[in-house]
Amino acid sequence: MADTVVATAANAPRFGTASWKHTAASVCAILLGLIFLISGGWKLVSPLRAGELLEQAQVPAGLGVLGAAALGVLELLAAFLLFVPRFRRWGGLLGSALLLFFIGWIAYYYPVLVGHECSCFPIVKRTVGPGFFIGDAVMLLMGLAAFAWSPRARGWKVPVVAFTALTIAAGASVFAHAALQQNAQVPVPVVVDGKPQNLAVGKVFLFFYDPSCMHCDAASKFMSTLNWGDTRIVAIPTINPQWAASFLHDTKLKASTSLELDKLKKAFPFVDPPFGVALENGRVKETFGQAQFNEPLPAPDLKKLGFVK
Helix, strand or coil: CHHHHHHHHHHHHHHHHHHHHHHHHHHHHHHHHHHHHHHHHHHHHCHHHHHHHHHHCCCCCCCHHHHHHHHHHHHHHHHHHHHCHHHHHHHHHHHHHHHHHHHHHHHHCHHHHCCCECCCCCCCCCECCHHHHHHHHHHHHHHHHHHHCCCCCCCCHHHHHHHHHHHHHHHHHHHHHHHHHHCCCCCCCEEECCEEECCCCCEEEEEEECCCCHHHHHHHHHHCCCCCCCCEEEEEECCCHHHHHHHHHHHCCCCEECCCHHHHHHHCCCCCCCEEEEEECCEEEEEECHHHCCCCCCHHHHHHHCCCC
């Protein structure tokens, strides 16, 4: 009897410690899984918007949408694995790897991105700075806890099926949003230089800009050096429309001005200027996000489309 009591007492602390770790791992996994669910879900629901934001975060121009889809798939897969107890260890590993990637990316481009909005979530606003690293470090600890204190994972079939399903969903979402963007119709008529005009005839390049934005200023100056031929340029200020005339004068861009921002942005949504839309007979040929206005861009694509010579 005495031996039994001693053995039970000796095992009690180890049981309590294991129970505490299991509870902590579960709580961390669920909280981190919710974060990845929101972040990844938003990327798949709005891949074009998320892709534009990724390109602003130094993802190479043209790869933002692909990056948004890939990250969305991995974040949602991490959320799924974290929510399912028998896969929680893998979820902690994948989640930790993603967070290390995010921390490393922001750290590498920190001089460029500091002070800018992180844009990781559709509602929560986080500015790149010391607080960003603190927040991601906390989430990294949660991922490591879920990995270290969860039981050994088993069975690859379900995660592979989940990954395949998410990949198919991501592809379908990107395709559907791209089709909607390509089929967007320019409003008719649009007031340009104070008069109603039909922008659904011929080649028209819509240039959305912020008159106080240095990036927009540089883009406008570079585009003023291109030979636009018979392409009409319509410039739309996104703020301070009273500065439109002086902006075009200073940058030497030969463009008409439309102040119908709300109407045009509803048809061609974007995040931040500069932003461009190449229209031919009212149909969208291509859109140009902020990252595609870095000299010599967007000249090569505009030449390929026949909008500049």
